[in-house]
Amino acid sequence: MSPTPTFRKLSILVAAYNEEETLADCLQAVRAVTLPAGLEREIVVVNDGSRDRTWEIAQQLAADYPDVRVFQQPQNMGKGAALRRAIQEMSGDLVIFQDADLEYEPQDYPRMLRPILEGKAEVVFGSRFTGEERKVLYFWHTLANRFLTLLSNMLNDTNFTDMETCYKAFTAASLRAIPLESDRFGIEPEIAAKVARNRLRMFEVPINYNGRSYDEGKKITWRDGLAALWFIFKYRFSSNYSDAGKVTLDALEQAPQFNLWMYESVKPWLGDRVAELGVGRGNLSRHIRLHGQVLLTDYRIDYLTELKGKWATQKNLQIGKLDMTERGDYEQLRAFAPDSVVFLNVLEHLEDDRAVLRNLFETVPAGCRIVVLVPYNMKLYSEFDKALGHFRRYAKGELEGKMNEAGLEVEKQFFFNKVGVWAWYVANTLGGQKALKPWQLRIYGILTPIFRVLDGILPTSGLSTVVIGRKAAATSAPPSDPASQVAEQLSTSSR
Incomplete structure (x- = not known):
């Protein structure tokens, strides 16, 4: 209760x-x-x-x-x-x-x-x-x-x-x-x-x-x-x-294969102690909660109450309120000391995304990874993005640069859901659709095994970009030249 x-x-x-x-x-x-x-x-x-x-x-x-x-x-x-x-x-x-x-x-x-x-x-x-x-x-x-x-x-x-x-x-x-x-x-x-x-x-x-x-x-x-x-x-x-956000989260429940694919795409970087921010209704949390120690957070009390009722008996799980626009709320991350902080399809909802990354840098322990998935390509920005409360879709190198400005080292970037670009463009950019339909997600879920294969073959960008940053073991101040640092890190990671 x-x-x-x-x-x-x-x-x-x-x-x-x-x-x-x-x-x-x-x-x-x-x-x-x-x-x-x-x-x-x-x-x-x-x-x-x-x-x-x-x-x-x-x-x-x-x-x-x-x-x-x-x-x-x-x-x-x-x-x-x-x-x-x-x-x-x-x-x-x-x-x-x-x-x-x-x-x-x-x-x-x-x-x-x-x-x-x-x-x-x-x-x-x-x-x-x-x-x-x-x-x-x-x-x-x-x-x-x-x-x-x-x-x-x-x-x-x-x-x-x-x-x-x-x-x-x-x-x-x-x-x-x-x-x-x-x-x-x-x-x-x-x-x-x-x-x-x-x-x-x-x-x-x-x-x-x-x-x-x-x-x-x-x-x-x-x-x-x-x-x-x-x-x-x-x-x-x-x-x-x-609201469009809750309707979309509900629709995503109709595609468990898609949610599993998203989780498995970032799983190698999560570690044993995982903090998930902006968990919503727990579509990804159902997988993340199986790690060793887990902290699930959101700013909406109704979502947190629902998850507490669902997973009340799970001993390795903490659930807490964290408003990513409030600096003081991040202090629970300092106490939890995660191996990784993961938030998927969240950062685009926050106007000051730089402040979020700075707050994370200041409160997570050295060595912690920041795993972020965001929508990619402003050319795909649609009425649906507006209905969802997206301030932006990210451009090439934008998230990497903002991570570096905050003091984080960029370890990896890759695209996710390449086939989804075409579905999004037709339904939302051209068609003006303002909500995902459950039947659309059910079909997409059935086809997910094919889309996973195509993601490794198609030489194109995806509907989303995933960027993994890391707080280095020895840090004093953010680098003075963010652009050159990002270029060097990405060059190193691709060798």
Whole structure:
């Protein structure tokens, strides 16, 4: 379990459409809830183009209560669109969705928040079907709900009992990281699919439910149920569920042969004590962790939490947070004293790559190797590079020169994935593709044995360049002429 996080404010997001009869009572009930100790609250109400007095009532409530903030949609756009607007406006670090009709009981907030406050979850669904008293309503509506939940669970490999529930709680960071698209009630299957695909830690708790009849103002219809079928499939297979970097790392999991090839290409220089920086979701770490003593680092806590859960029992493994833009974070490398520091497809994401290499030179022991793989050739720079957050693709000799400036000796340079140049150029440079597709990586993985052979035959550059630097045993200051030093070292290594 990760350390218990500290939260300060709960944002309660209310999408309201033609709720003049219930909005005031709903907000009174929300304000009456006793929140867990230390939590402030804000209530963010978005009026979704109501045709009754909902907006007038919302404005009066905001005038009466400082913790109520209200916003107006330009027209009726749907529940999903209203919630997206509320997410943009919220300021809390915890979030709960609340319907304006009081079908759901705000007294359940502490129960909803408990798994998150205890550090066990990032997302909590409230279930209307697990162990609480509930109002008896429509059979066919309930049957449809359970069918949609079953289908969503099958496709997303989850076991929720109530996918369509309104009550969902999140850490604000996890919710903001999910790109939501649905305008209407498709927001429910969309969230269920995307929290699963982001591998967020999910809990479900029982809640009370006092459902409305259609005479009392219930708005969801059979048409929304049919639409939900489409959304369940759409969002299960959509690549727009997270940032481009996470989507790409997930896609790379579909090509284990390719990941093994990348690891084996650098393995001869790694040694027994290996520190991997920018590990992401651990596609390379699954091989690196089998060395003698291993330190895995990343700046993203969600990745580190996932890896700690996966490899918690491995005794030779340390996992720690290291932000490569923060000088102080490198000190753990001094304590670990690695034989090698390896980071693959990481340095291009950092604007000041020279600072990274200097910090490594200052904190690793003498004799330590720095093993780096980066994308090569700015002529291949594409929209996909931008989406991934690449500041650059490296030119000939560029990384070698920067290593030498930092005081590192360059031992070896070679190109990796030569066939990939053509695939990248067609799909991304010409085609404008902004994400790798899992099926593309599966095919590429199947063909990897052929590509490995061709890498040793083709007299061309590759999609990536690999450079191995080394901190010499006796160093005093960086060399005064980096270019000549690089040329001499490369000449020596090729003899």
